[in-house]
Amino acid sequence: MAKITKANSVGEWFDQRLNTTALNKVMMTEYWIPKDINFLWAMGVVLAVTFKLLIISGIFLLMYYKPDVNLAFDSVNYTIMQEVAYGWLFRHMHGVAASVIFLIIYIHMFTGIYYGSYKKGREMIWISGMLLFMTFSAAGFSGYMLPWGQMSYWAAMVITNLFGGIPLIGDALVVWIRGDFNVADATLTRFFMLHVFLLPVTIMAIIGVHFYTLRIPHVNNQSSEDIDYDAEAEKYLAGNKKESKVIPFWPVFLSKDFAVLGIFLIFYFYLVFFNYNFAMDPVNFDPANSMKTPAHIYPEWYFLWSYETLRGPFFDMFGLKAGDIGLMIFGFAQAAFLIIPFIDRDPDILPAHKRPRFFIWFWIMIIDLLVLTVYGKLPPTGANAWVGFYATAVFLLLFASMPFVTKADAKARGAL
Amino acid sequence: MRELKILAIVVFFTGLLYWGVEPFAHTKLHPHVPAPDYTFKDVDGLNGLIGDATKGAESVASNCTACHSITAVGFPPVMDDVTSAASYGVVPPDLSTSGKIYNADYLAAFIKDPAKAAKTAHKFEDGAAHPMPAYNWMEPQEIANIVAYLQSIAPKEMTNKEVYVDACQRCHSIKYGDFYGGSMAAQTPDENIKSYMGVIPPDLSQMIRSRSEGFLHEFINDPQKHLHGTAMPRVGLTEESEDQVVNYLTEVGDSKKAEREALAGPFLGYLVIFAIFALLWKMKIWRQVH
Numbered sequence: 092m093a094k095i096t097k098a099n100s101v102g103e104w105f106d107q108r109l110n111t112t113a114l115n116k117v118m119m120t121e122y123w124i125p126k127d128i129n130f131l132w133a134m135g136v137v138l139a140v141t142f143k144l145l146i147i148s149g150i151f152l153l154m155y156y157k158p159d160v161n162l163a164f165d166s167v168n169y170t171i172m173q174e175v176a177y178g179w180l181f182r183h184m185h186g187v188a189a190s191v192i193f194l195i196i197y198i199h200m201f202t203g204i205y206y207g208s209y210k211k212g213r214e215m216i217w218i219s220g221m222l223l224f225m226t227f228s229a230a231g232f233s234g235y236m237l238p239w240g241q242m243s244y245w246a247a248m249v250i251t252n253l254f255g256g257i258p259l260i261g262d263a264l265v266v267w268i269r270g271d272f273n274v275a276d277a278t279l280t281r282f283f284m285l286h287v288f289l290l291p292v293t294i295m296a297i298i299g300v301h302f303y304t305l306r307i308p309h310v311n312n313q314s315s316e317d318i319d320y321d322a323e324a325e326k327y328l329a330g331n332k333k334e335s336k337v338i339p340f341w342p343v344f345l346s347k348d349f350a351v352l353g354i355f356l357i358f359y360f361y362l363v364f365f366n367y368n369f370a371m372d373p374v375n376f377d378p379a380n381s382m383k384t385p386a387h388i389y390p391e392w393y394f395l396w397s398y399e400t401l402r403g404p405f406f407d408m409f410g411l412k413a414g415d416i417g418l419m420i421f422g423f424a425q426a427a428f429l430i431i432p433f434i435d436r437d438p439d440i441l442p443a444h445k446r447p448r449f450f451i452w453f454w455i456m457i458i459d460l461l462v463l464t465v466y467g468k469l470p471p472t473g474a475n476a477w478v479g480f481y482a483t484a485v486f487l488l489l490f491a492s493m494p495f496v497t498k499a500d501a502k503a504r505g506a507l
Numbered sequence: 508m509r510e511l512k513i514l515a516i517v518v519f520f521t522g523l524l525y526w527g528v529e530p531f532a533h534t535k536l537h538p539h540v541p542a543p544d545y546t547f548k549d550v551d552g553l554n555g556l557i558g559d560a561t562k563g564a565e566s567v568a569s570n571c572t573a574c575h576s577i578t579a580v581g582f583p584p585v586m587d588d589v590t591s592a593a594s595y596g597v598v599p600p601d602l603s604t605s606g607k608i609y610n611a612d613y614l615a616a617f618i619k620d621p622a623k624a625a626k627t628a629h630k631f632e633d634g635a636a637h638p639m640p641a642y643n644w645m646e647p648q649e650i651a652n653i654v655a656y657l658q659s660i661a662p663k664e665m666t667n668k669e670v671y672v673d674a675c676q677r678c679h680s681i682k683y684g685d686f687y688g689g690s691m692a693a694q695t696p697d698e699n700i701k702s703y704m705g706v707i708p709p710d711l712s713q714m715i716r717s718r719s720e721g722f723l724h725e726f727i728n729d730p731q732k733h734l735h736g737t738a739m740p741r742v743g744l745t746e747e748s749e750d751q752v753v754n755y756l757t758e759v760g761d762s763k764k765a766e767r768e769a770l771a772g773p774f775l776g777y778l779v780i781f782a783i784f785a786l787l788w789k790m791k792i793w794r795q796v797h
Binding site for chain 1: 517763
């Protein structure tokens with residue numbers, strides 16, 4: 092039993108029972124972050140806030156949304172958008188945040204790749220982050236189905252159909268996922284469950300893990316310097332704040348995050364009020380119609396690059412059908428970035444500009460993903476199909492070459 | 508400086524990405540079509556003839572009112588909507604406002620040959636006939652008189668909803684126009700309109716969100732431009748009437764537009780203030796560590 096005496100303040104009362112002073116030190120005032128960082132280090136907090144916006148707006152939408160194929164479209168587009176006070180605001184916030192969060196995830200992810208923040212003890216940060224990327228993708232996809240518009244229906248049709256390509260169990264798997272032979276009411280209600288319960292709960296749990304994974308290896312810094320945290324923290328606490336290479340999470344690190352967040356929120360709410368069509372596709376304002384295929388079916392922008400790897404191989408090769416090759420590459424693309432820590436054979440942590448060959452690799456990757464994304468939206472005909480084909484080939488070659496590229500850099504530096 | 512350089516790179520690639528998946532992709536997905544033509548240059552219209560409304564009244568009484576109601580001058584509908592839809596395939600329009608909402612040249616061309624003016628001749632190739640017969644046997648002057656008469660009885664002002672009802676509602680429902688009352692359902696019952704048009708014309712409740720305003724103008728002015736072979740007729744609305752129809756679609760489908768635009772300023776203003784204070788606080792804190 093802890094020693095409980097008469098408390099002189101509310102803080103002390105809690106401290107005796109919950110040890111809040113120590114907790115505050117561990118989590119905030121003596122949780123050490125490197126000082127040598129730039130605004131890209133604020134993306135984690137930006138993501139946490141965007142996720143919070145999604146949860147809050149989602150709760151309000153949940154109060155009026157009806158998961159039924161006959162009611163869903165009108166509950167969103169009439170009840171929420173036209174009748175409920177500020178329902179349109181919550182829906183726009185939710186739709187735009189769902190899209191923008193992927194932009195920030197990609198920035199966060201490529202910051203990690205650029206600075207080599209995924210290896211030498213930081214593998215679990217990377218893996219838990221990639222798990223978040225996957226669960227967020229599932230949440231994005233399941234949420235997109237809920238308004239039951241044309242794109243909801245047809246995207247669900249196309250994507251669930253993909254599982255049919257898996258050998259032996261494919262057909263049964265499609266029925267199992269849909270809960271029906273077709274995309275129907277049972278499909279909508281189960282994706283509703285995933286979107287409002289299982290996936291958010293899973294995401295919150297993985298966010299907890301992701302934060303915890305930072306504890307032991309610490310956050311990386313701009314020059315990838317290996318910092319002696321104990322010594323630097325001691326300096327800081329002794330008052331040598333200017334010399335110390337570390338800063339506490341609160342208030343120093345978060346003050347920078349809030350400044351970045353302020354600018355981000357202006358950008359985000361500008362989109363909410365004025366430029367939302369990129370996140371809320373106009374085609375999805377046509378009610379789902381199983382008899383009428385839209386002229387162009389494409390996923391949301393953040394899935395386009397992997398969708399294009401599916402369409403990339405458009406002719407049979409090596410005795411395999413084009414569709415099967417596409418499906419294999421698509422399957423690989425979902426997990427491709429997960430394996431980066433294990434195919435990077437450079438033993439040092441360094442930013443890309445200090446790894447000349449990797450630096451080129453990095454920018455080719457960015458450009459290739461951009462090409463895949465843009466061509467993933469265009470109809471795959473004529474020259475477009477060939478652009479998609481070569482961009483997919485480059486994507487695969489980049490992963491195949493990563494061990495050699497990274498090893499060559501290490502050798503040139505004399506590290507191997 | 509380094510932060511700004513990194514920011515520039517992030518902004519550049521984000522902009523490139525946005526340009527690629529939005530404006531660029533849309534030019535490929537939705538090919539450009541010529542701008543709407545509100546003069547209907549291509550039709551065989553009045554050709555400069557000036558009509559006489561008094562004579563037109565006689566012609567209308569002997570040629571039009573057997574099928575068309577003109578409630579404004581005391582010709583009520585002879586049948587209810589269901590019966591007339593069953594008889595004609597589609598509910599014939601009341602002519603009270605035709606002289607105002609339709610372009611005069613278009614109206615003359617339509618009387619002469621409805622399918623040709625409406626650009627729906629492709630629907631009537633295999634023996635089927637347009638529900639309204641062509642009046643190409645009529646003297647052009649008499650047609651001009653009819654148009655003049657219809658213009659003389661038309662109201663000067665109409666609400667957006669009135670234009671919509673007369674121009675669109677015979678075929679299209681717009682459920683959100685009266686969600687609980689149901690009064691904005693298409694006048695022609697589904698089964699009749701389906702056999703007449705081939706499909707049930709879409710509900711227009713969310714057209715303002717699913718199609719851009721520009722697209723709606725191009726489409727209503729000449730549906731064939733964007734949807735070649737569609738059964739939807741070119742209806743020949745004047746520019747003013749078409750604006751009113753699109754405004755009605757906005758009032759119904761994007762009813763909170765004004766609220767959204769009014770809220771944006773204060774909302775973003777608040778965030779700018781928040782950002783300034785956040786930046787000042789950051790500078791104050793970081794001065795201690797740099």
